[in-house]
Amino acid sequence: MKYNEAKDKFIQTWGTLGSSWGISRTMAQVHALLLISPESLCTEEVMEELKISRGNCNMTIRDLMDWGLVYKELKAGERREFFRAEKDIWKVAKQIIKERRKREIEPVLGVLEELKQVEGNKTDKKHKALVDAVTNIESVVEKADFALEKAIKLDENALIGTLFKLFK
Amino acid sequence: MKYNEAKDKFIQTWGTLGSSWGISRTMAQVHALLLISPESLCTEEVMEELKISRGNCNMTIRDLMDWGLVYKELKAGERREFFRAEKDIWKVAKQIIKERRKREIEPVLGVLEELKQVEGNKTDKKHKALVDAVTNIESVVEKADFALEKAIKLDENALIGTLFKLFK
DNA sequence: AATATCTTTCAAATAATTTTGAAAGTTCAA
DNA sequence: TTGAACTTTCAAAATTATTTGAAAGATATT
Numbered sequence: 001m002k003y004n005e006a007k008d009k010f011i012q013t014w015g016t017l018g019s020s021w022g023i024s025r026t027m028a029q030v031h032a033l034l035l036i037s038p039e040s041l042c043t044e045e046v047m048e049e050l051k052i053s054r055g056n057c058n059m060t061i062r063d064l065m066d067w068g069l070v071y072k073e074l075k076a077g078e079r080r081e082f083f084r085a086e087k088d089i090w091k092v093a094k095q096i097i098k099e100r101r102k103r104e105i106e107p108v109l110g111v112l113e114e115l116k117q118v119e120g121n122k123t124d125k126k127h128k129a130l131v132d133a134v135t136n137i138e139s140v141v142e143k144a145d146f147a148l149e150k151a152i153k154l155d156e157n158a159l160i161g162t163l164f165k166l167f168k
Numbered sequence: 169m170k171y172n173e174a175k176d177k178f179i180q181t182w183g184t185l186g187s188s189w190g191i192s193r194t195m196a197q198v199h200a201l202l203l204i205s206p207e208s209l210c211t212e213e214v215m216e217e218l219k220i221s222r223g224n225c226n227m228t229i230r231d232l233m234d235w236g237l238v239y240k241e242l243k244a245g246e247r248r249e250f251f252r253a254e255k256d257i258w259k260v261a262k263q264i265i266k267e268r269r270k271r272e273i274e275p276v277l278g279v280l281e282e283l284k285q286v287e288g289n290k291t292d293k294k295h296k297a298l299v300d301a302v303t304n305i306e307s308v309v310e311k312a313d314f315a316l317e318k319a320i321k322l323d324e325n326a327l328i329g330t331l332f333k334l335f336k
Numbered sequence: 337a338a339t340a341t342c343t344t345t346c347a348a349a350t351a352a353t354t355t356t357g358a359a360a361g362t363t364c365a366a
Numbered sequence: 367t368t369g370a371a372c373t374t375t376c377a378a379a380a381t382t383a384t385t386t387g388a389a390a391g392a393t394a395t396t
Contacts, residue, residue, distance in 0.1 A: 006286035038293040118174035125206040140257040
């Protein structure tokens with residue numbers, strides 16, 4: 001495979017993976033481009049490479065910085081901003097997990113807690129089914145949240161090693 | 169909170185959680201409705217409760233069955249099909265992980281393997297950056313895939329217990 | 337303070353996804 | 367074999383999400 005073909009396919013693939021695991025497709029594509037750029041790039045260069053508009057490019061890069069996946073870099077004597085990606089993929093994964101726990105799990109736990117307070121009678125089947133479902137979901141979500149919280153504090157190999165031992 | 173309000177909020181919340189963690193919003197809503205139904209429901213009942221069309225309802229239920237989250241139930245003397253949800257949420261989570269590994273991780277690993285074969289010279293910075301990125305991503309994705317594969321073979325409490333010990 | 341360079345915003349346009357509903361398909365009982 | 371009851375399909379419509387680009391906002395330079 002030629003370099004240019006591989007590059008396009010890489011941006012495409014990382015875009016797909018990202019969009020199915022928590023960051024938007026364009027965010028993942030910009031991140032992919034920066035990942036394979038030896039030097040940091042400016043907005044103009046990202047626009048040009050990915051054929052996206054200035055507005056889109058700007059917003060996407062801001063989002064990536066909010067997620068902690070891209071850093072701003074100022075070059076001496078340069079007016080415009082340059083950007084480089086976090087290249088340690090385990091760090092990237094940890095960062096995504098951290099953000100998603102905050103953005104998507106925590107709010108749900110709040111709602112579940114509220115839902116457990118539903119008025120009603122324990123002998124009513126429908127009421128019981130609702131309370132049971134909420135209770136079970138809360139239990140699993142809390143455990144998953146805990147597991148993720150711990151997992152991102154570990155070194156990637158420590159995590160694998162631990163799981164591996166359990167099955168030896 | 170009144171039962172009906174809690175029910176709607178539950179369907180809404182499970183819909184949101186589902187759609188951000190791998191199944192579509194409507195799939196998650198139908199699943200939510202079935203989760204809190206003491207008896208299995210027929211297509212007509214699901215359509216009525218969620219105000220969705222017959223076509224959508226049918227396709228969504230098929231998808232849920234494909235994912236292993238909903239089962240068909242035949243009632244004696246009844247022509248139409250009834251559906252009930254898997255109510256063990258840990259099983260649901262495991263099932264979703266299993267499907268997503270198959271649908272979303274495995275194909276990516278294939279592409280990454282291909283990409284490592286890109287032609288080029290090790291001294292070319294761009295070429296090296298691409299190969300490095302692919303190699304690092306592959307390593308993390310493989311480890312995550314392994315971790316998920318092992319995690320779904322464990323009891324939920326065993327998983328938590330193990331992680332807990334690591335931090336005692 | 338005027339100008340050039342770069343960044344941000346956001347309403348409108350475009351694209352992608354989801355939903356609908358009517359028609360076709362299936363199954364079964366009479 | 368007919369038709370009633372139910373399920374499936376899929377093109378078109380509706381809805382959602384993303385992208386654009388021009389205008390407004392910054393910021394540094396002369």
